[in-house]
Amino acid sequence: MADQAFVTLATNDSYARGAMVLGKSLRNHNTSKKLVVLIGPQVSEPCQAVLKRIYDELKVVDVLDSGDTAHLAMMKRPDLGVTFTKLHCWTLTHYTKCVFMDADTMVVSNIDELFDREELSAAPDPGWPDCFNSGVFVFRPSVETHGKLLAFCTEHGSFDGGDQGVLNGFFSDWATADISKHLPFIYNLSSIAIYTYLPAFKQYGGNAKVVHFLGKTKPWSYTFDPKAKRISGNVHEAATHPSFLLDWWTLYAGSIVPMLHQQYGDQPFHSGCVEGESQSANPQQELELQMSSEERKEKWEQGQADYMGQDSFDNIKRKLDTFLK
Template sequence: MADQAFVTLATNDSYAKGAMVLGESLRNHKTTKKLVALIGPHVTEPSRAVLNKIYDEVRVVDVLDSGDTAHLVMMKRPDLGVTFTKLHCWALTQYSKCVFMDADTMVVSNVDELFDREELSAAPDPGWPDCFNSGVFVFRPSDETYNKLLRFCAEHGSFDGGDQGVLNSFFSDWATADITKHLPFIYNLSSVAIYTYTPAFKQYGGNAKVVHFLGKTKPWGYTFDPKQRRIRGDVQEASAHPSFLLEWWTIYSSLVVPMLQQEYGDQPFLSGCEEDLSYSTQNASPLLSSQERKQKWEQGQADYMGIDSFDNIQKRLDAFLK
């Protein structure tokens, strides 16, 4: 239906990469719904351009400068900025029903059947199953609900400092009122929770429809060798089932990176793919001797976008420490 949409949020270029993979995964699995991306003002033009190729609608949201009800509420609770940004999804009133998905999720099967559910349908959080995880949820956009949420947020804050605390407090009867609003775990399979009940994952994990890359290190925090299809980094930290992480990188390297390269043109950027890292560190600027580089550093002329970028320095440190 034209008035139903999957919605995600990216506040910076890193999460924009996640949103790009999420959008491509939804397209790959033949969704019939619209795709909407809410983005923060810090998302750069190349990332916005790629998102516009994948999503039907890309909307910039910045509640601090919006001048609407959210702006007035934010004056009382500026600490909840990111939370307020996510609540903007209820303002998408051109749609009758939506499914929100965090930018660090990926679908591995068609999930259009989620639109048969009602607000607020979500899967239990593995850390406290009487709370729902706000990484995937079904909702109905509504100006009334939006304004109620903003006021609730301002008056009560969030017990966990983020949107999940606010939403669980607002939809406080989720745990007890209507079991049909409890999504099966396969719609929000938390990658870091897999190993907490390994037998269950072995039994049911093959039915997973949505993977949620919870945890400190997100998929885009690793590097990837496309030729050998190998991920560099502590994969176990992100997932006890690395094939999900490999699938994320396969989509990113084959579908997203070419679009980013087209948008950046001759301007170097770090995609996270090792062959591109090699290119950016060797060809983005003329090769200098160690002495010449030292002199440029001393003169405050380090090549921050190329060989002297933070990511490249970090990789050298990691290699040295290993």
């Protein structure tokens, strides 16, 4: 389907690496759709070159250079710069239908069936389910819609300071008008939701098709030992399940880093892959080992016990059995 496309946005090199993993994950799961990446002018030449190898179309977008309408809107609301940039996806009018995906998402299954949905289809946000999460949504490119969105942006702003507030304000009847536009949560499994409703994750998580790494700490914020298959980083900030992080890093280290090395050549760059001496711990153990007893206590008090790992029922039962014996 040459007139349908997955679309993402990368405003800098960090998010560009996320976009690389997203694009490669879509390719690996045999999408039949075109892949489009919108990038900001700050994305470096080597990263652009890698993106061009993965995506069918790369388009540089800069709000201040995007035409009079956006320019005038930007003058009134400079605080919404990144939001205006994301709204450029509606200008891709050589496509009849698109699915936008944030650069911090990754597919774990083919999701071409999303193109059977209509604008604006999206999954509920775990923080406020009457709003949709704008990390994954189905839309129809339209110059008219783009203009209306910019006008709405300028007049009403965003209740959350970003694109999600703008889009929920514009498509305000999403919660009530048409249930067919409510995507199942498996198409936008927000990582922070795993611990907030763990029984549901254990029941349905295996059906996940898209993982969304919400929160301040993104997958590329960690470091990875490819030999030991070990992830290191600030686990206290992590709001995702270690197996999803491992999937992201395995794909990034195996497929993306070699392409980056080719493009950077002799120029130094930080890939995030660091080989250490220890090769015994698995990623789950490594993440657990880094969490101090104080941090674990704090997690428990917040209702965020690691039910899938250290604090699993089997582990607790084993410790109780040992104690009682």
